[in-house]
Amino acid sequence: MELLITIVLLTFLVAIVIGIIVLRDLLSGVILLGLYSLVAAGVFIVMDAVDVAFTEAAVGSGISTILFLGALSFTRHEQKPRGHDSIVALAFVCITGGLLIYGTLDMPHYGSAVSPAQTHPELAVHFLTKSAGETGMPNVVTSVLASYRGYDTLGEVVVVFTAGIAVLSLLGLIRRRPEDEAPEDAPGDLPKLPDDKSEHNV
Amino acid sequence: MSILGLYNYWVVVALMMAGLYIMIARYNLIKKIIGLGVFQTSIFYLYITMGKVHGGTAPILAEGYPLYSNPLPHVLILTAIVVGVATTAVALALIVRIYEEYDTIEEDELKSIELAEQES
Amino acid sequence: MKLYVRQRHRVLQVVTKLIIPFVLLFALYVQFHGDYGPGGGFQAGVLFASAFILHGLIFGLQRTRSVLTPSLLRVLMALGVLIYLGTGIVTMLLGHNLLDYAALAANPKTGQHWGIFAVELGVGVTVTAVMVSLFYSFASKRL
Amino acid sequence: MDIAQQLPALVIVLPMLAAPLCVLIRHSALCWALSVFTSLLTFLSAFGLFNQVRADGVIRYAIGGWAAPTGIEYYVDMANASMLLLVSFISLIVLLYAYESVKKSVVKAKHYLFYAAWMLCLTGLLGITITGDAFNVFVFLEISSLSMYMLIAFGSNRRALTASFRYLIMGSIGASFILIGIGFLYAATGTLNMADMAGRIPDAEAQRAVLVAFSFLTIGLMIKSAVFPLHGWLANAYQYAPVAVTAFLAGTATKVSLYVLLRFFFSIFGTEYSFGYMLLNVVLLPAAIVSFILLSLVAIFQSDLKRMLAYSSVAQVGYIVAAFCLATEQGLTAGIVHIFNHGIIKTALFMSVGCMLFRLGHTHRNSLDNLISTMPFTVVAFIISGLGLIGVPLTVGFVSKFTLIGAAMEKGWWLVGALVLLSSLFAVIYIGRVIEIMLFRKVRVNEPAPVGMKEAPLSMLVPMYALIGVSIWFGVFGTTTLSVAREAALVLLGGYQ
Structure with missing residues (x-):
């Protein structure tokens, strides 16, 4: 099924x-x-x-x-x-794909319980058998995400933050007309729109 | 069984390469980012496939379930999904600015505009 | 393309008003119940953001912006990172390694609990703020 | 809190803390001051860490208190302690220099975002360097990449946007390849910790998954470090980014990727696997040679100084990769010492070009006639670091090229040594022509002398000369850097304990 x-x-x-x-x-x-x-x-x-x-x-x-x-x-x-039809692109993709398929040929089969990834005593096995005792969380994903690999998640939050400020610097948070693109005011402040008619310009 | 045991990987590879192809071969910038989305999602799929254990359940510990799938790839991919959407957002913001400046989002047109600029 | 509609679509507006509290409630559930079921700060943040995005789509950005102002968003964005990193710094000040939540309480397990709660909160705050601000940026820029 | 014990964490936590604080402060000058201060503290932490490692050997710091490989660890040895020192030092110097040039080229309301992005980029680069976890490399690589795209897009020319976008496409392909590589390594070894991985690869070596992981990581990192056929993104990105950003990236970004490449080739897969079994040098050595010959030639034909230096950077990456391909202690020493020396001189060169840009508004080679009369300090700075790039004796460039050629001879690769000399000759041409124009060519009669031309502000000159002072010091006393590089090389060749 x-x-x-x-x-x-x-x-x-x-x-x-x-x-x-x-x-x-x-x-x-x-x-x-x-x-x-x-x-x-x-x-x-x-x-x-x-x-x-x-x-x-x-x-x-x-x-x-x-x-x-x-x-x-x-x-x-x-x-x-x-x-x-870019021949070069197609060739590159075919070679890359061929290499990947070659690499999978002797990989542990799908669903195998004895592959290295499943049996490493200090990673997969540790998380599944000891995390409840060490962190008290039934959801192993949460305890690995926030505690065992909490540093990765810190990095992830920083990535989101980076994307946030990158888009902020590229587009700004509010719509503005070219004439009020004054360099002095910050890109995020609310504009003093005379009425909300201009909103339909989106 | 030997073919069935690996077919999952092969489909993943095919999907991945389709995404990569869209990214490289299409000139439209938004299409490239769509390709990036397909490419990245397929990589997530590759990781998740590695974590699956036959007969296992989701790694939320409960009485009566002795076998669970490997939680580590799930954690890695949660991080990777976030990284992926962050990249997409930055790329789309760049595309919007490029369209404002050049009035086109086709790679070849951008190139010819820039070439003309350089010669003048 | 209009990303939102005003005045018209009364049905949508009424339904949205009904739905939004439930979305927020569900987001809170996902935020604080992630220890036991699927979910956590990131998913909750996206759900929170989607409630605001829905509001913006139906009632117009202007009204959403008066609730969640851009400057507030910017503060929240930074605040989430600071909560997460701050948790790590507190554990360092308490003499343990970075992000060693065991430092936060006498019982290491309780410490883990507090630590995970705090960092998930940080994730939730930053993700909500960034997702809503992405929506503002992409929906409100005009040509 | 025991500071000495927390140094590895402080190196990352400090800049990571500064970025959100910049966003909260939003005051241009305050954000700059905060960034400089943070860079200084980071540099001091890195320096302390370097001394600790030099005295006591490898430092392992278990983040979250979870011992590796269950948790993530910082793994600091001579190789990455010295990289941390380089990256934080260059960030400090260039930030000091950046104030005036950023004030001029970036809208004031966005200054706080600029410095926040700078701090994030620094966090990312340091995070890649210090971590002992393979997946963590990917996460911090993305932090540094996203902030780099943003920093490049701050450039005033609209082509900065397309340059940034093309870098984004290439960078995302590179990062995805690295992600695939790490995934296959995980499937083959079951671990993500680098030291643990290195221990398990010999058992898994026969697996095809390891081979595929190796290829994908190599290609991904080659894109990131701009090795020959995959260098396409670099020239535009360096040319159109704000000059302070270019100076920072030229000294750090590609260097950090090269360090990761080293780490994977020598420590994780092992020299035997990388060069004995995979015959890496069959692929990489030609790419490296083409890099430093062809791109030095291309650099000769560039009329824009920034672009010329960008191509020269790809050529220099070629030297470094060629040195790695020797796969001997001597070769690795040469490569590592060139990472440092080139990081310093290329940053100094871009800084001097930035001074010209600041006053002239452009950097076309052919209109720098007789620049020495108006901007003597800038020109002298350019000449000193230019000579370093060529590799004249008593400069840092000489130290690294001498070591590189010596290493090639030792291995019997005479041709490589000769080609390095040949490409140095090309460097003489492209740097020499600029120097000639700046020193000797008279201002054309029919052109009015530029009014109000004067030397760049002191706040730009002082950091630049500080960096040049460092480069002269290391040029004259080359043994200091060489001995550090040798220790780093031995650590890398020795693998994990």
């Missing part, structure tokens, strides 16, 4: 990616990308990664779709019909 679900979802993923490659309309591309994330989240649930599925659904198909739509709202919707 699990296998069947996986196969169906994987087929979906492949179909979506083909759609993204073929379609030229960017809006469809964005929607398909959101769908891709959503289906991937489904696959993650089948693979027991509930936290990841939750995040992927919220971020991949939620937030990033909104960001794409926002960006599309003031650029073009259609990709120009060029740049379709």
Whole structure:
């Protein structure tokens, strides 16, 4: 049953990616990308990664779709019909993919419980057997995320913060007209808009 | 079983390469970022596949479930998802600014504009 | 493209008003129940942000902005990082290593509990603020 | 709190703390002061750490109190302690210098974001260097990359935006490749801790997964450190970024990636695997040679000084990679010492170019006629560091090139040694032409002399000369850096204990 679900979802993923490659309309591309994330989240649930599925659904198909739509709202919707058959790109991708497939040939099979990743006594095994006693959390993902690898998560928060200030510096937080682009006032302050008519210009 | 045991990886590789191809071969900047999204999501999938244990359940400890999937790849990918959306946001902000400055988001048009600029 | 609609779509507005408290409540649940079920600061932050984004889409950015002002967002963004890092610094000041939550209470397990609570809060605050501010930036820039 | 014990954490925590504080303060000058102060403290911590490591050997610091490999650790030995010192020192010097030039080229309301991004970039670079955990490298790599994209986009020309975007695309591909590589390594060894990984790879070596991990990490890191066919992003990024950013990145960003490359090749996979089994030098050595020959040639034909120096940077990366390919103690020493020496002189060169940009508003080679009469200090600074880049005796460039050629001879790679000399000749041409124009070419008669031209402000000259002083010191007393580099090389070749 699990296998069947996986196969169906994987087929979906492949179909979506083909759609993204073929379609030229960017809006469809964005929607398909959101769908891709959503289906991937489904696959993650089948693979027991509930936290990841939750995040992927919220971020991949939620937030990033909104960001794409926002960006599309003031650029073009259609990709120009060029740049379709780059032999060099195709060759590069084929070689890379071939190398990856070669690398997977003697990997532990899917679902194997005896692979190095599953049996390392101080990582996977430690987390599953000792984390409840050491941190008192039933959700191992949370205890690894926030405590054992809390430093990674600190880095992750800093990445989010970096992205926040990067977008702040590139776009600013508020819409402003060119004439009130005075260098003195900070990019984030509320503008004194005479009325809210201008809001329909978005 | 030998083929079934690895087919998951192969589909992942194919998806990954499709994403990479979109990123390299398409001239439209937004399309490139869509490709980046596919590429990154497929890498997440690769990691999660490694953590799965047959017959295991989600790593939330409870009585009566002796076997769990490996939580470590999940943690790594949670971090990677966040990093991915951060990159996407910065890339899209750059695209918006590029469109404002150049009035196009096609790589080849940008190149020819810049070339013309340099010659003048 | 209009990302939001005013005056019209009364149904959407009413439904949104009904939904938003539940989204916020669910976000709080995810924030503080992450120890036991799936979820945690990051997912909660995204949910919080989505409530505000929904509000912005339906009622117009102007109104959302008067609740969550850009300068407040900027402060929150930095605050979340400071909460997380501050937890680490406190454990250092208490003589333990960086982010060693055992320092926070006499019983290491209680310390872990407090530490994880604090850092998840930090994650939640920064993620909410950044996601909403991303939405502001992308939805309000005009050509 | 025992400061001496917390030094590894302080190196990261200090700049990481400064970034959100900048966002809260939002006052241009205060943010600058805070950043300088933080850089100073970070540098002092790195210096303390360096001395500790030199005295007592490897320091391991378990973050969160979880002993590695369960938790993440800082692993500090001679190799990365000296990198930490380099990165924090260059950040300090360039920040001191940056105040005037940032004030001129960045909108005032965004200064606080600029300094916050700088602090984040510093955090990222130091974090990559100090960590002992492979996945953590990826996280901090992304912190440094995202802040770098942002810093580059601060450039005043609109092409800064496209440069930043192209770097983003290349950088994301590189980071994704690194992520794939780490994933395969995890599948093969079950661990993320570098020392643990190094211990487990010999058992897993026959696996194809390790081979794939090796290839992907190599390609990803080659993109990040701009080795020949993958250097495309660098020229535009360096040319259009604000000059202070270019000076900072030229001295640190590619160097840190090269350090990670070293760490993976020599300590984690091991010299035997990388060069004996994988025949890495068959791929890398030609790339390195093409780098330093071809791109030195390309540099000759650039009329913009910043762009010329950018291409010269790729060429210098070529020397460093060629030195790694020797895979001997001597070769590694040469590579590491060149990482330092080139970091210092290239930063100094970009700083002097920044002074010209500050007064002239451009950096076209052909309109620098007789610059010595108006900006003597800047020109002298350019000449001294230019000679260092060429590798004239008594400069740092000589120390590293001499060591490199010596190492090549020792291994019997005469041709490599000869090619290094040849490319130094190209460096003589591209630097020499600029010097000639600045010193001797008379101002054309029909052009009016620029009005109000004067020397760059003192706040830019002093840090620049401080850096040049350091470079002269290390040029004359080259044995200091050489002995540190040799210790670092031995540590890397020795692997983890």
